[in-house]
Amino acid sequence: MAFISHYIRFCFFVLLFLFRISSAQLSSQYYSTTCPRALSIVRNAVVNAVVKEHRMGASLLRLHFHDCFVNGCDASVLLDDTANFTGEKTAPPNTNSLRGFEVIDTIKSQLEGACPGVVSCADILAIAARDSVVSLGGPSWTVQLGRRDSTTASLSAATSQLPSPSLNLNDLITSFSTKGFTTKELVALSGSHTTGQARCVVFRGRIHNETNIDSSFATSLKSNCTVSSGTDDSLSSLDVTSPFIFDNAYFKNLVNSKGLLHSDQQLFNGGSTDSLVTNYSTTAEAFYTDFANAMLKMGSLSPLTGTSGQVRTNCRKIN
Numbered sequence: 001m002a003f004i005s006h007y008i009r010f011c012f013f014v015l016l017f018l019f020r021i022s023s024a025q026l027s028s029q030y031y032s033t034t035c036p037r038a039l040s041i042v043r044n045a046v047v048n049a050v051v052k053e054h055r056m057g058a059s060l061l062r063l064h065f066h067d068c069f070v071n072g073c074d075a076s077v078l079l080d081d082t083a084n085f086t087g088e089k090t091a092p093p094n095t096n097s098l099r100g101f102e103v104i105d106t107i108k109s110q111l112e113g114a115c116p117g118v119v120s121c122a123d124i125l126a127i128a129a130r131d132s133v134v135s136l137g138g139p140s141w142t143v144q145l146g147r148r149d150s151t152t153a154s155l156s157a158a159t160s161q162l163p164s165p166s167l168n169l170n171d172l173i174t175s176f177s178t179k180g181f182t183t184k185e186l187v188a189l190s191g192s193h194t195t196g197q198a199r200c201v202v203f204r205g206r207i208h209n210e211t212n213i214d215s216s217f218a219t220s221l222k223s224n225c226t227v228s229s230g231t232d233d234s235l236s237s238l239d240v241t242s243p244f245i246f247d248n249a250y251f252k253n254l255v256n257s258k259g260l261l262h263s264d265q266q267l268f269n270g271g272s273t274d275s276l277v278t279n280y281s282t283t284a285e286a287f288y289t290d291f292a293n294a295m296l297k298m299g300s301l302s303p304l305t306g307t308s309g310q311v312r313t314n315c316r317k318i319n
């Protein structure tokens, strides 16, 4: 009898333990009692920022990607350098390129005013990415919440874990599969390049030297992006047809050999991903569904939960 009651108690604690583990996972209701206005505060600020400058929607979406792919969605990308570590902002994929930090600061200070010390910077990035896509006319999804913020950042991780625009298809597939993504999810997530801009320095080789590019498209880009390094920072749209609309035009462009980056056109270059690109180019709904699901998956990459990490009060600094 005593044995059985011990056994029942043991089972009870096992169940309690399992429950605690599962409660450490993300939830869409995470702030519903502690900061009920959190979602609307972020949404309003994102809408205002995108109305003021349409490109900001792209920039905020990219911040979440560059956060999640480097040691998980922990807002490490937002940390300024300190005496103890060099952060991610000066890593080659980010330097002179990532933007939107001031919008995140504005959102954070509004949230600190409404519910001090509650909403993490990593969650702000996840919500802002979704609201940016919606602001530009793209699909919506329910954001999972409860991430906490890192107390460190890594320049070397940002340098090695983010994909380069010079990668060929096989290396893009490997880069994403290292993070747990299928080839289909690589293609869907790349559809983010239906908005935003890139610097000449990342597409110069493509427009001057590649052959799988529409010749009038290449010619139109060359006046802003000459072979000389003087034009490194001049910008062109990643989606030449509808740069500020989150639609499936990116895939139509690829079918027409009008991908701006080498890595973009690799997705439609006679290889295994051609049929996925064709599908998304003809069926926006297929792209939207797969994109939203892949964004949810990206947002759940190695979050800090429970008592790990902290909720920063200033996204640029640890508390």
Ligand code: HEM
Pocket: 055, 057, 058, 059, 060, 061, 062, 065, 096, 097, 098, 099, 163, 164, 165, 166, 172, 189, 190, 192, 193, 195, 196, 197, 198, 199, 200, 202, 238, 261, 263
């Ligand atoms: C597949 C591999 C990818 C590569 C090689 C890549 C590379 C790049 C490069 C080189 C730029 C231009 C940066 C500059 O010149 O300053 C860029 C911009 C951008 N990327 Fe990607 N990217 C990839 C995937 C993604 C993913 C998965 C997302 C989002 C989920 C994303 C979102 C964006 C956005 C929105 C922009 C425009 C940002 C702006 O205008 O501020 N990219 N990307």
Ligand SMILES: *[C@@H]1O[C@H](CO)[C@@H](O)[C@H](O)[C@H]1NC(C)=O
Pocket: 082, 083, 084
């Ligand atoms: C660096 O790390 C030490 C020890 O953890 C800490 O006391 C100090 O505040 C840190 N400095 C900065 C600038 O974060």
Ligand SMILES: *[C@@H]1O[C@H](CO)[C@@H](O)[C@H](O)[C@H]1NC(C)=O
Pocket: 204, 205, 206, 208, 209, 227
């Ligand atoms: C084009 O390719 C040639 C040969 O590889 C190289 O020398 C040149 O720098 C490239 N030009 C551009 C603009 O990338």
Ligand SMILES: *[C@@H]1O[C@H](CO)[C@@H](O)[C@H](O)[C@H]1NC(C)=O
Pocket: 220, 221, 224, 234, 235, 236, 237
């Ligand atoms: C060339 O640069 C100008 C000025 O920045 C810009 O308005 C224009 O859209 C660019 N053209 C292309 C094809 O990117």
Ligand SMILES: *[C@@H]1O[C@H](CO)[C@@H](O)[C@H](O)[C@H]1NC(C)=O
Pocket: 279, 280, 283, 286, 287, 289, 290
């Ligand atoms: C297109 O993509 C959707 C969503 O992934 C999928 O359900 C559908 O079967 C695909 N269609 C074709 C023709 O591949």
